[in-house]
Amino acid sequence: MMITRTNPPGLHSTPGYHHVTVVAAGRTAFLAGQCPLDSTGALVGRADVGAQVDQVVANTLAALSSVGAGPEHVVRTVIYVVSADREVLASVWSRLRESPLAVAFTTASTLLGVAQLGFPDQLVELDVTAALP
Template sequence: MSDPTRVSAPDGVAPAAAYSHVVTATGRFVAVSGQLPLDEAGEIVGEGDAAAQARQVFENLRRCLAAADATFDDVVKLTYFVTDMAHMPAIRAARTAHLPADRLPAASAVQVAALVRPEFLMEIEAFAVVGA
């Protein structure tokens, strides 16, 4: 893949502090379904603990990306579905462990009334572009 171009402050748009407004890349598209805080056995990790759930979700994203021969370097878009926006600092901390501040993808955060099970605090999906 050509190195993605990230634009955090397009002309006339307020600068983004924790994401890129625009990311462009050329290559093979990879869509990773929303990942939940479940371990390999399907058991919840970190019930009631946003930081533990975020770490597990990002580990699941890493594993899914690897299954597509991709890494977090290839991620161009993340979408966060959270039951409470108060969980975003924990999500950002987990994201920082995988994505350096100078390589942030485009992102959207959506607060939802509920996820598929009430103990889930978040679900995160990823789009990536891998070398042509």
């Protein structure tokens, strides 16, 4: 399976992701939004965005592994953060880019500040699409 990531001429430079990701037709995994919940369903890191990012990373790695994939197979991410503060958004991006999931964020990626997510006190959610090997 070949994944091609590009930044076409005429588009702005990016802080690590690519504007376009192309994958030959094949098996694709669409992960449910990964939330900062532990294996018992309890929210991790109430009011601690860093702890929530770490749990989301762990959950995403587990979900990818369950289908024989890793961060290198991710072709699209959408990151949701409950904040309108650019510094908070940037801190989430930085923590993700320094995590064991970091390579997943070199692909087509979107970071959004939102008003609310599904669970009380949830601050982060990650939507991932992967091209399976």
